[in-house]
Amino acid sequence: MSHRRLVLVALVLIVVGGLGYAGLRTAYHHAKDQRDLADLTRTSPWPREQLLVPDGVTRPGTVGWLERGGLDIAYPLRTADGRAVPVLWRLRVPQPATGLPDGVDCDTPRLRTCTDLGGRGTLIVTHQTDNSDPSTAVYRTDGGRVRAIEVQGPDPVEVDDLIAALTRVHPPSDVELLDLLRHDGYQTDWS
Structure with missing residues (x-):
């Protein structure tokens, strides 16, 4: 050769x-x-194809957790006035009696003020207590799920911004779910 x-x-x-x-x-x-x-x-209470995430949620500073009670996503919500306010968006299993997630109770008026928004959901303002910061949240029942979004502390967010974050949702792709749920340092037996 x-x-x-x-x-x-x-x-x-x-x-x-x-x-x-x-x-x-x-x-x-x-x-x-x-x-x-x-x-x-x-451990999800629903199949992957029934999960929902807010539109535009996969950006820096976003992290999610999925467990037996549902999906929680912490991310910076872009408000109508251009601010990025940290919020907790949730897709949770509702309590049979109230339709709200575990731990959310409107029967304690000194602790929480609840306002029915009609088909748009329930506005819940948690007042400052010894063990929690004040917060504003909107909850919306969605069949066998409750969608919720909560902002804590002094950063005011318009109710319409919160409702929009509950309304503008989509089923996540596998890539989006991995981006949300696979945190830095995540390891499995096969990693």
Whole structure:
């Protein structure tokens, strides 16, 4: 074999080997993502296709948790006046008696003020107590789920901004769910 042929054969072997390695690596990462997604969503009260997330939620500073009680997402809500206010958006399992999530009770007027917004939901203002900061939240029953959004502390947010965050939702893609739920340092047995 001539020197040129040897170089050409070696080059072809390197290219084919590199493509094979890239294909195997892509398949490995895809399989790992699917295993991680299955692990991160296994305790969900709903199938993945029934989950909802607010539009535009995957931006820096966003983190989510999914467990037996539902999905919680902490993110900076962009308000109508351009501010980015930290909020907690939730998709929770409702209590049978009230239709609100566990721990939310409108029967304590000194602690909470509840206002029925009709089809738009329930506005709940939690007043400052010894163990919690004041907060404003809107809850909306959605079949066997309750959507909620809450802002704590002194940053006022218009009710219409909160309602918009509850209304503008979509089912997340697998990539969005992984971005929300797979936090830094997350490891599985196969990581």
